[in-house]
Amino acid sequence: MTSINLDELAEAARSRAEPMVLDLFERPGVESLQAIRSALVNIYRCKSPERITGSFVAFKSIDPIKEVLPREQAITITSPADLQRFFGAPFCIEIMDDSKYYLWEGQVDTDELSKSAVVYMYDRQNEFIKAQGKCHTVKKIFQGCASSFALPTYESLSEALRQYATAMARYSGCLILDRIWLDSNRLFLKSVPKPQRPEDVIRDSLAQYLNSFLRGDATVLPEQNVNRSQPIDIKVTWTFSSSEALIEIKWLGKAKNDNGNITANYGEERARSGAKQLAGYIDKYKRSAPYSEICGYLAVIDARRRGMNARTETIDRRNGFYYEDREITYRPSFHETRNDFEKPIRMFMEPICED
Amino acid sequence: MIKSAAFYDSLYIILRMQEVFGNVFRGELHLLAYLSCLMSLYRGQPVSCWDYFFMKTPNGAPYSPEIDAAIEDLLLNGWIATSGQHLCANERSVDFFHNISELGQNSIRNEFLDAACSSVSGLPIGMIKTAMSLEPELFSAIGATQGRILLDGPGVEILYEQFEALNHILGAGAELMVPAIVWLTYLSQKASEK
Numbered sequence: 001m002t003s004i005n006l007d008e009l010a011e012a013a014r015s016r017a018e019p020m021v022l023d024l025f026e027r028p029g030v031e032s033l034q035a036i037r038s039a040l041v042n043i044y045r046c047k048s049p050e051r052i053t054g055s056f057v058a059f060k061s062i063d064p065i066k067e068v069l070p071r072e073q074a075i076t077i078t079s080p081a082d083l084q085r086f087f088g089a090p091f092c093i094e095i096m097d098d099s100k101y102y103l104w105e106g107q108v109d110t111d112e113l114s115k116s117a118v119v120y121m122y123d124r125q126n127e128f129i130k131a132q133g134k135c136h137t138v139k140k141i142f143q144g145c146a147s148s149f150a151l152p153t154y155e156s157l158s159e160a161l162r163q164y165a166t167a168m169a170r171y172s173g174c175l176i177l178d179r180i181w182l183d184s185n186r187l188f189l190k191s192v193p194k195p196q197r198p199e200d201v202i203r204d205s206l207a208q209y210l211n212s213f214l215r216g217d218a219t220v221l222p223e224q225n226v227n228r229s230q231p232i233d234i235k236v237t238w239t240f241s242s243s244e245a246l247i248e249i250k251w252l253g254k255a256k257n258d259n260g261n262i263t264a265n266y267g268e269e270r271a272r273s274g275a276k277q278l279a280g281y282i283d284k285y286k287r288s289a290p291y292s293e294i295c296g297y298l299a300v301i302d303a304r305r306r307g308m309n310a311r312t313e314t315i316d317r318r319n320g321f322y323y324e325d326r327e328i329t330y331r332p333s334f335h336e337t338r339n340d341f342e343k344p345i346r347m348f349m350e351p352i353c354e355d
Numbered sequence: 356m357i358k359s360a361a362f363y364d365s366l367y368i369i370l371r372m373q374e375v376f377g378n379v380f381r382g383e384l385h386l387l388a389y390l391s392c393l394m395s396l397y398r399g400q401p402v403s404c405w406d407y408f409f410m411k412t413p414n415g416a417p418y419s420p421e422i423d424a425a426i427e428d429l430l431l432n433g434w435i436a437t438s439g440q441h442l443c444a445n446e447r448s449v450d451f452f453h454n455i456s457e458l459g460q461n462s463i464r465n466e467f468l469d470a471a472c473s474s475v476s477g478l479p480i481g482m483i484k485t486a487m488s489l490e491p492e493l494f495s496a497i498g499a500t501q502g503r504i505l506l507d508g509p510g511v512e513i514l515y516e517q518f519e520a521l522n523h524i525l526g527a528g529a530e531l532m533v534p535a536i537v538w539l540t541y542l543s544q545k546a547s548e549k
Contacts, residue, residue: 003513003516004513004516004517004520004541006520006524008541008544008545009517009520009521009524009537009538009541010524012537012538012540012541012544013524013525013537015540016477016533016536016537016540018477018532018533018536018537019525019529019533019537022525022529022530022533026530027530030530030532030533034473034476034532037476037477038476041375041476141478141479141482142479142482151478151479152479153376153479153480153481208547210481211481211482211484211485212479212481212482212485213479213481214481215376215380215383215480215481216380216382216383216440217380217381217382217383217416217440218481219414219415219416237414238382238440239381239382239412239414239416239418240380240381240382240440241440
């Protein structure tokens, strides 16, 4: 780590709401912001922000005794699960110290609220913090996540991989992953040399996701050798345990170069060969690290679409989603015959269809 | 002999993380204890005042043998329990903690421990872990002999330079949680560029 870059540090300070809130409301403001964060974690556990189509406001009064909005006109909510039915139309909640919320339906004047409260606003995956009329746009901590206040944490690697499939791979949700596509409709992967090949980009995206959200003592290491010549895509180690995980990534689908030629066309067989390759890696790795508890994970990034040729530019839903639920049969099925091989996880990547 | 500071810090962090996650991993405990120690340096305390030291693990994470000994003592005396790889406190330990948290030598540490633990609500713990890999002392220990003592090497000067810059931008009296979260955000952004 070299010397600090003052401009970048100042930018990091501007990217956070805490300095603004501290400046305007001092310590009680920061405490109110903390209370909002804690409440949002619970709220977003009950209602995923990706599924919220409308907007809502949450605020924490600097002085909890003072009524910023008339509480006798509010609906009292005692559990975040009870908020479910209000999403869809605008509403506002006041966060109280005893895990209770007051709720008002309809729009509120957030400028007025922010004179004596820290105010959080959610509007179609955009988030804002307001204090004394000043509005801070919350920067996405992780591209692809609908809310920077509902960032996931996973205790198990399998769970993290499944969530990566749903939250990131399915919609090409992060900036890194979006780079694999040649076209805006997500039909063909880019045929480019190392280190920008689809497999390189997917590995970097997955490694970054696991690094960010895997809890515990895990260390995520991309492109690690299992022996002198064979690299596994990602290795995960745990400091206080002898467990180690080897993750092999295979992508399926068609890749095209800038000249419009299809350079790769990978189907199910590639996933099956990936499983065999991973089983071999595990065996080799066990010989070099006999005291480690190794487990293999195969992540299959499925970008297949039906009925495409080199000239295809658009696709309908029927062909675009043809492989969405078509699981791959593995022969042999190592995940059923070995206890060091997890069930392969297929991650379907959606195209953008014309209908 | 268990260091009372390590004992107190361990119990504090376990209870705070239990509020957020329901449990804590050992590695998270060492990481947050180290971050707390760094926050005490931010406030101008000398390293020696922290009462226990840290080393780097082969994976480049901070580790304190005294924290480990404190965890074992907490387990042995039934203040906490293990569940898989997690550590969890019980109601008895909550009461015990309240009794000791305002004692002079412990209460001084609360500000630093609070700043470190509060940062977990502003950034996912995985991102904090990644950000901390660029903390100057841990970073300068990469490739060094395993077991090198932290906060005793060439990174300390850079660390103080970073803290001075934070002080300049945020003001010297800022609530400690704010420089902690801004600094971690900065390091996290640097890590994502790598």
